[in-house]
Amino acid sequence: MPNETIPSRLFKQAERRPDAPAHHIKSGGVYRPKSYRELADEVKRLGKAMIALGQAPGFTVCLLGFNRSEWVAFNVAAMAAGGAPAGIYTTCSPEEVAYIVHHAESQIVLVEDAGQWAKIEKMLGELPHLKHVVTMRGAPRIDHPIVSSYEQFLDKGKDVTDEAFFARIAALEPQGLATLIYTSGTTGPPKGVMLSHQNLAWTADTAQRLVGGTAQDCVLSYLPLSHIAEQMFTIHGCITMGGSAYFAESIEKVPDNLKEVQPTLFFGVPRIWEKFHAGVQGKLKEAKGAKKALVTWAMDIAREATAVKMRGGEPSGALGLQYKLAQKLVFAKLKAAIGLSRARTCVCGAAPVSKEILAFFASLDILVSEVYGQSEDTGPTTFNLANDMKLGAVGTRIEGIDVRIAEDGEILVKGPNVFLGYYKEAQATADTLQDGWLHSGDLGQFDKDGFLSITGRKKEIIITAGGKNIAPKNIEAALKNHPPIAEAVVIGDRRKFLTALVVIDPAAAGEIAGAPGADPAKLRDDPTVVAAVQQAVDRVNATLARVETVKKFHILDRPFTIERGELTPTLKLKRRVVYDNYASEIDGMYEGAQDA
Structure with missing residues (x-):
């Protein structure tokens, strides 16, 4: 349908499944659900507040805070009201925060707490466009004329009608600007990647298809929401599937939260998988005698079984029986101890990961699908499907996307996920987007089976x-x-x-x-x-x-x-x-x- 957008999908979910959980928020030591009805109502109130404050279609807002339900609601509300949200990494310095807020010309900024507000306050003299700062729930009261609490901001739109709000959603164009993802280039300050409503909706549909996502799925939200990959899992993917997001309490609490939540879909950058690897390997080394022999046997069986599964088969016969036994005796307990007992799809992306790490998890009956892409194509270019996987490659071309290798080895991408260009950066856009083809800056090659391997980068950029x-x-x-x-x-x-x-x-x-x-x-x-x-x-x-x-x-x-x-x-x-x-x-x- 022409106006298929993430905001419109949220309100459809709220209409069809009003009481289903959209978010789970830790409060009083337990995760408490927020329904789709409650989330949609909050988004509507926030959107009305933005309209009441004179934000005409095409406006921007900035968000500066750790993963929270308020972050998601504010983000979707801005899109619904015809604006474009721009996330800022919580680790950014005051100068970097000010650059993005000023470059985006945002009049409204959402901050998590007093610490993030302090960055804004320090740079107020360099932010002529800024008029309103909103603190997330639970933040201490800040006595400053431009600062509102979350509850105060929600009330600012009480005189705006529902009709006026929904008219903004109805007016959204598929090719209209939906969000800004600020990403560092090889030189100079960050650039704002402009993603359209179609970019987000199409990629969310594709992600749902790739992982077989349903309304019963849940994720743990913990990686920076200013990154497109986490946005796709926490915001666009969840809303599209009708699934739910659990918000980690903090980065330090992720291991505990993961065990508590046991998500069905899990995304981790290489460093997360490396930490898992180090922790599990340390535990396995402690095993002695019969226990060690059992674990060694189970890992050998898992290697054989996952090799069959990666080729599209299912372990059968003697291997199938041994595989089921290994799962029962070893892997069920091990996965639960990590927090992946229910994980149907595990994904690794955003940076290169070693083949050895992926092979180790395969020996634990955990297949990790490596994804390759960038902010400029809304996240994915290629993907390793669980039943069509090669460890060490970054998967095959995603259906609906054209991928080719230029004469100099650069990976070029064209499709409905390719961005609109860089915000207020005409030359950078012209350099990167040529005849509809995204010039990725990465070097790669396809093998005879269509699996892509990354061989280097044209750009001198570090990916940690x-x-x-x-x-x-x-x-x-x-x-x-x-x-x-x-x-x-x-x-x-x-x-x-x-x-x-x-x-x-x-x-x-x-x-x-x-x-x-x-x-x-x-x-x-x-x-x-x-x-x-x-x-x-x-x-x-x-x-x-x-x-x-x-x-x-x-x-x-x-x-x-x-x-x-x-x-x-x-x-x-x-x-x-x-x-x-x-x-x-x-x-x-x-x-x-x-x-x-």
């Missing part, structure tokens, strides 16, 4: 193990502004945190150490020079989001050179050569490191 996209050049440029740092190379691709290789300026370092003209190789170990570099790193870190901060550095004993292949003839850094030349030094910064 947690799935965060980080532009290293911006951080490196900031570091070089502080003596005695002359050059810096930030590392962190597929890693837990960022580190840096640092080249010092001999003159500046000699002055700091009180030893002008000293050998640079000796200066790198001078305590005062090391302290100066640490101070420089600390100063830069203070301006960055937590995931962007440099946790460790290694001072090199020489500058980068053309002769060693580290610089081009025009003195541009050849990042891959630097990584190779200093592989042992880089690995040394991560040896024995805990999560940062």
Whole structure:
């Protein structure tokens, strides 16, 4: 139907299944349900408030907070009223928050608590468009003329009619702007990915088909809602299926909440699966004697059984009997202990994951479907189906999407999930979107069976193990502004945190150490020079989001050179050569490191 949008789907769910749970919110130590009727009513009141405050179609709002029912309601309300919500990572610095709020020209911002409000308050002088800040439920009262509590904001639209609100939903166009996903490019500040109502609705339908989603499904919402993947699971997918979302209490509480909820659908970035892997492996190593033999036998059976399932078959005969026994004796308890006893579909995406991790979970009777895509195509390009899977590949092309490999190896995508362009960035849009084809910036190849493998990236961008996209050049440029740092190379691709290789300026370092003209190789170990570099790193870190901060550095004993292949003839850094030349030094910064 022409006006099939996420907001219209919410109100249809509320009409058909008013008492079914849409959200589950932890309160008083237990999860309490919020029905589709209650969620739809809240969205309507929020949307009316936005209309009452003069928000004409085409407006934007920003959302800054951890995963909450209010986040979802505010997001959908903005879309319903003809606006575009833009999520901001909770770890963003005040400067980064202000950039997005100002770039989006948002007059309304939803914040979780006093801590997030403090970021806005610090930058108020640079936010001329901002008129209203709304705090989520339970936040302490903030005495400021532009701040309203959630309840106060809900009441602002009491004089707006239902007809006026639903007229806004009816007027939504499939190709109209629905949401902004701010994502870092290779250089410069974040860009706002413009996704249409069709992008969201089509992708949610596709996701439902890929996972066989039903109204009985539930998810645990815990990854940042400013990321399109979590939005697709928590907001668009759930509303489309009529399923329910449980909201984690905090990142720290995710393991406990996962065991409590036992979701039927689970999405995790590689770092989450790596943590599971480390925890389970540690427990398995404790097994002795007969217990160890039983677990080893069960894992061997699971490897055989899941190999059959990944080829589209079902374990039968002797293998089938042993597989059922292994599930009963070992895997049922193990999955429940992790929180995946009911998980029908497990997904990994947002960053590359090692084949070894996926193979380990397959040996535990947990098939993890790797998905590949980006914000610019609303999340998915290819997907590994449970009955058509290759570990180490990122799946086959999703039906309805065209994917081809350009002559230079770049992955190109065309389809109803491809974005409208970058908000207020005509040149960046023209560079990325050509004749309807999204130029992904990733390099890949298809095998004879149609499975895609990612071979590299054209863009110099870091994707951490947690799935965060980080532009290293911006951080490196900031570091070089502080003596005695002359050059810096930030590392962190597929890693837990960022580190840096640092080249010092001999003159500046000699002055700091009180030893002008000293050998640079000796200066790198001078305590005062090391302290100066640490101070420089600390100063830069203070301006960055937590995931962007440099946790460790290694001072090199020489500058980068053309002769060693580290610089081009025009003195541009050849990042891959630097990584190779200093592989042992880089690995040394991560040896024995805990999560940062």
